[in-house]
Amino acid sequence: MSTDTKTALLDAAEELFAEQGFAATSMRELTQRAAANIAAVNYHFGSKADLAKEVLRRRIEPINRERARRLDALPDEAPARDVLRAFLEPVFSGGACESDGSVHGFCRVVGRLNVEQPPFLREFFAEQFRGLAHRFTRRLADCAPHLPPETLWWRLHFVVGALAHTLMNAHLIASIREAEGVVVPHDAATIAGELIAFATGGVLAPEPHPLDPEATK
Amino acid sequence: MSTDTKTALLDAAEELFAEQGFAATSMRELTQRAAANIAAVNYHFGSKADLAKEVLRRRIEPINRERARRLDALPDEAPARDVLRAFLEPVFSGGACESDGSVHGFCRVVGRLNVEQPPFLREFFAEQFRGLAHRFTRRLADCAPHLPPETLWWRLHFVVGALAHTLMNAHLIASIREAEGVVVPHDAATIAGELIAFATGGVLAPEPHPLDPEATK
DNA sequence: GTCTATAGGTGGATAGAC
DNA sequence: GTCTATCCACCTATAGAC
Numbered sequence: 001m002s003t004d005t006k007t008a009l010l011d012a013a014e015e016l017f018a019e020q021g022f023a024a025t026s027m028r029e030l031t032q033r034a035a036a037n038i039a040a041v042n043y044h045f046g047s048k049a050d051l052a053k054e055v056l057r058r059r060i061e062p063i064n065r066e067r068a069r070r071l072d073a074l075p076d077e078a079p080a081r082d083v084l085r086a087f088l089e090p091v092f093s094g095g096a097c098e099s100d101g102s103v104h105g106f107c108r109v110v111g112r113l114n115v116e117q118p119p120f121l122r123e124f125f126a127e128q129f130r131g132l133a134h135r136f137t138r139r140l141a142d143c144a145p146h147l148p149p150e151t152l153w154w155r156l157h158f159v160v161g162a163l164a165h166t167l168m169n170a171h172l173i174a175s176i177r178e179a180e181g182v183v184v185p186h187d188a189a190t191i192a193g194e195l196i197a198f199a200t201g202g203v204l205a206p207e208p209h210p211l212d213p214e215a216t217k
Numbered sequence: 218m219s220t221d222t223k224t225a226l227l228d229a230a231e232e233l234f235a236e237q238g239f240a241a242t243s244m245r246e247l248t249q250r251a252a253a254n255i256a257a258v259n260y261h262f263g264s265k266a267d268l269a270k271e272v273l274r275r276r277i278e279p280i281n282r283e284r285a286r287r288l289d290a291l292p293d294e295a296p297a298r299d300v301l302r303a304f305l306e307p308v309f310s311g312g313a314c315e316s317d318g319s320v321h322g323f324c325r326v327v328g329r330l331n332v333e334q335p336p337f338l339r340e341f342f343a344e345q346f347r348g349l350a351h352r353f354t355r356r357l358a359d360c361a362p363h364l365p366p367e368t369l370w371w372r373l374h375f376v377v378g379a380l381a382h383t384l385m386n387a388h389l390i391a392s393i394r395e396a397e398g399v400v401v402p403h404d405a406a407t408i409a410g411e412l413i414a415f416a417t418g419g420v421l422a423p424e425p426h427p428l429d430p431e432a433t434k
Numbered sequence: 435g436t437c438t439a440t441a442g443g444t445g446g447a448t449a450g451a452c
Numbered sequence: 453g454t455c456t457a458t459c460c461a462c463c464t465a466t467a468g469a470c
Binding site (some may be wrong): 194209 | 238240329332347348361367368375376393394399402405412418423426
């Protein structure tokens with residue numbers, strides 16, 4: 001069946017790119033996991049690179065639409081925490097989780113390819129995020145008029161970094177502690193809550209002091 | 218000369234792994250940039266994987282030693298901000314910068330390989346960071362006794378994520394704004410200052426509320 | 435220590451039958 | 453749409469001369 005093969009390829013690519021990255025995943029491995037023929041990727045997508053773009057588009061576009069929708073729905077006087085919820089929660093909702101609530105592979109693929117950044121994806125990511133990042137930064141500026149715009153710009157990117165790292169490593173982070181007998185809940189709702197609290201505190205922090213170079217020694 | 222070739226290989230690998238990742242970088246490209254012979258990597262390091270470990274060890278070990286040293290040097294009543302400075306500043310100091318002050322490639326390689334995580338590096342990273350992460354988390358618990366240990370554990374990892382993402386993308390983040398005519402300083406001291414302020418605010422944020430699932434809609 | 439040459443394998447992509 | 457067979461460029465690693 002045609003449509004099912006295409007979806008199976010997207011699913012398999014999503015898992016493998018998330019686990020291993022783009023460059024380290026071969027077409028043979030990928031088509032085998034999808035129970036498809038070795039030639040199926042080129043038939044359906046044209047190339048490995050175009051497959052990767054589709055893998056990302058399938059997840060990012062709905063998330064960014066939802067982010068924009070929620071940002072627009074906010075009242076003018078909404079606090080920073082609500083702006084950050086509009087940015088972060090869409091990532092974790094809407095199927096972002098396994099049945100046990102843990103973070104799903106498709107979140108990890110975004111995190112991983114976002115950092116691996118193969119050359120052909122650079123422009124793709126820039127397109128997907130540029131406009132949105134500016135809108136959120138402007139909105140945060142309304143919430144925190146005491147902070148310079150460049151500081152808010154950095155802070156939004158710090159939030160993105162925390163998010164990407166968490167999506168990729170949530171299981172690992174939890175398992176280190178669990179090996180010591182500490183139970184660390186890592187369902188999507190818990191992680192989202194932790195991240196939103198952290199991001200709000202970080203974004204609203206007082207303006208940075210200039211560093212004292214002597215104290216660095 | 219023997220020693221120089223070895224160093225040239227480490228330098229070239231550092232740059233290329235930082236830009237492209239481990240899997241996407243070939244030995245040919247790497248030895249060519251180092252002006253060395255194609256066989257030099259195997260002679261000096263044994264394999265591509267062992268070269269990557271050396272690339273990381275050269276940077277991470279001094280940084281983590283300095284982190285531990287500064288943590289030990291802190292007075293008992295040191296505030297969270299000082300604990301986070303002990304964690305973050307060693308990354309940016311001691312040659313972490315270009316002559317113009319921007320973030321050096323060798324920071325980026327740590328960020329990138331940290332997220333690419335080829336299988337043979339998983340255990341290496343775990344060894345390098347496990348003990349240190351626990352020591353910093355315990356220390357932060359003293360600064361913020363109102364927060365549960367799991368929350369602090371998550372928050373330290375959010376900080377790591379923000380750090381890794383920033384190391385890899387500082388130039389990119391700045392250049393997006395600069396294309397619009399906004400000057401964004403991205404020298405190492407500025408970035409470190411921004412990150413420390415953000416991290417302090419995030420780590421000390423109030424405990425997360427349980428999320429209201431309805432408000433997510 | 436450095437080089438050339440090459441082994442031995444895998445990569446992405448395609449041609450053409452069905 | 454799916455398959456087999458195959459091309460050929462590229463990969464890591466090594467053998468052996470210098």
